[in-house]
Amino acid sequence: MSNNISTSELPRPDAVLTTRDAHGAAASPQQIPWHEVWRVYTEAATVRMLLLGFSAGLPLLTRWLGRRRSWLLLSQASIMLTLVAIALTDPRLALLPMVWCALAAAFGSATQDIALDAFHFEVFGRGAATAACSGRRDNR
Secondary structure (H helix, E strand, O other): OOOOOOHHHOOOOOOEEEEEOOOOOEEEEEEOOHHHHHHHHHOHHHHHHHHHHHHOOOHHHHHHHOHHHHHHHHHHHHHHHHHHHHHHOOOOOOHHHHHHHHHHHHHHHHHHHHHHHHHHHHHHOHHHHHHHHHOOOOOO
16 A cells, blocks of 8 residues: 555645545535645645755746846845835734744845855855955955
8 A cells, every 4th residue: 555645636725525424425515724725835745845946946047047146036035025024014013023024034134145155256266255355456
């Protein structure tokens, strides 16, 4: 007996759950709630595959923009969205959403810093960064 589930057995948002009584006859159909349908995305295997996808890069954006620029675009968009969310949040009414938005903005900022450093090394090489930090004008 295998544990594999075919795609036809997975619940759909518009699916109707048919319950059966003790004799196996179909009872009245019930609509499946959204939280039941989306539960599959919180399973460990699904989260693991999502994280593996991000560790491999952003395939569609990478094809269009390149590896570093796609991460820069994603991090700048996340910083922008979280700062707008912070601006629209009233800390007197709900402090927790503002805290989560601030943490997301910090994470996006750190990601942008890493991606920008990698882009700088890719374009100018490692010697250029060392020369810039030491204050030298020529790259010898």
